Amino acid sequence: MAIEILQTQRLPARCEQALAERYVVHRLFDAADRQALLADVAPRVRATAGGHVDAALMDRLPRLEIIAVFGVGYDSVDTEAARSRRLRVTNTPEVLNDAVAELAIGLMVALARHIPQADRYVRGGGWAKAGFPLQAELNGKTLGILGLGRIGKEIATRAQAMKMRVVYHGRHRQPYEPYVYYSSLLDMARDCDWLVAVAPGGRETYRMVSREVLAALGPAGGFVNLGRGTLVDEAALVELLQSGELGGAALDVFEHEPHVPEALFGLDNVVLSPHQGSGTRQTRERMGALVVANLDAHFAGEPLPSAVV
Incomplete structure (x- = not known):
């Protein structure tokens, strides 16, 4: 008998095709009446593909x-x-490390050099009237990484190539990593020029980037968030950016996305990105393939490629 699964979100086309070839797929995310669909198929569903499962x-x-x-x-x-x-739970790690790390460096450069503003300056005819104001660079600066996991390590490698000094904060010191460890996030923020957050969301990390941590970065500091919007006190972030007590922020994630605080739209010391850390074709295809691989392994009675529970 065919195995029935519940797809909870849109997935890459190749992933959806592969799932349809192997399983009977019920698409909850675009059902006209989700409750009616669940009433019909729920007793037969053995797996879900996608997130948002409470x-x-x-x-x-x-x-x-x-x-x-x-x-x-x-x-x-x-x-x-x-x-x-x-119940088993799997995710899609590793395959998106490079894409997220590349975006982290891109956001830092964009914020330091005001690339979005420079583009508007040229398009608006400003260059014909006067040169663009001088900006900052990453060379010689200290980068503090909140969450030195797989992605954090890739960011660290790239930051060193930009001639930055790298330090980090996490739950534990990693003795075989060459970077200086801070047991206090606040202390690290005081000593950093840049703070990049790539820690996971959840209750343990909720608003750990507090007003005090952001203020410790200072009026020349930059904050970059590619983890989860819940990592930071978003209201405090907005206030400190408005007052100039925090130098700038480059944000790929938000607490209530896709809603973004409108107060950020008019700020020149902010770069905004629509949660596209893994948003490349090749990475999304690899993520989809790993979803399929985990399901296939489970129903074949084989070890799961990337289990978290």
């Missing part, structure tokens, strides 16, 4: 065995509820 949805799926998340972050899944129900 305890209530798990309770609707009595035969659920595995939740295959599309993304390295899995904070949209109630992992405690999954664990208590003996």
